[in-house]
Amino acid sequence: MGGTFDPIHFGHLVTAEAARHEFSLEKVIFVPSGLPPHKKGYQVTPAEHRYRMTVLATRNNPYFAVSRVEIDRPGYSYAIDTVLEFRKCYGKEVELYFITGADAILEILTWKDVNLLLQECQFIAATRPGFHLERLQEALPGLPVEGRHRIHFIEVPALAISSTDIRKRVKEGRPIKYLLPDDVEEYIRCHDLYLEG
Secondary structure, eight states: OEEOOTTOOHHHHHHHHHHHHHTTOSOEEEEEOSSOGGGTTSOOOOHHHHHHHHHHHHTTOTTEEEOOHHHHSOSOOOHHHHHHHHHHHHOTTSOOEEEEEHHHHTTGGGSTTHHHHHHHOEEEEEEOTTOOHHHHHHHGGGSOHHHHTTEEEEEOGGGGOOHHHHHHHHHHTOOOBTTBOHHHHHHHHHTTTTSOO
């Protein structure tokens, strides 16, 4: 499961668990992005903070793990590089799934080496309630037919929670309790994250 996780919240965790169950996944590996190319011009919290918050949020689920692969790799974090790294680790016989938000799938034609990416892994696109699947269908005709069949959709009610809203709430001094794990909330407070910007 790739993402900025700035910060990680219950929407991410519920999505990961729903995808694990629905697609019978052995494990969900959270991959906080290092230097996300799609966030140019946007201030992203330092990767080490985002990594630590992700570890705190996932540590109680034995089916969850966190990888530093994008944080430790220099330069921009491209999905294809990460998927190929996992392919090397797990071999050709393992079916890889890339869990992301449906809004990211709308941009998939702009992703680096998208055709190779769709050959190497399947996608699980999580949608928020009320997200119009028609928009996704309209975005996908530019993909080869075999690629479109490798994108699956799952609706996750908890995705109404957003990292953007959490950062805004912290800056405005509003509560974030019950939007993310207590350990992550405490980490944000201890490190004075999201107070500026």
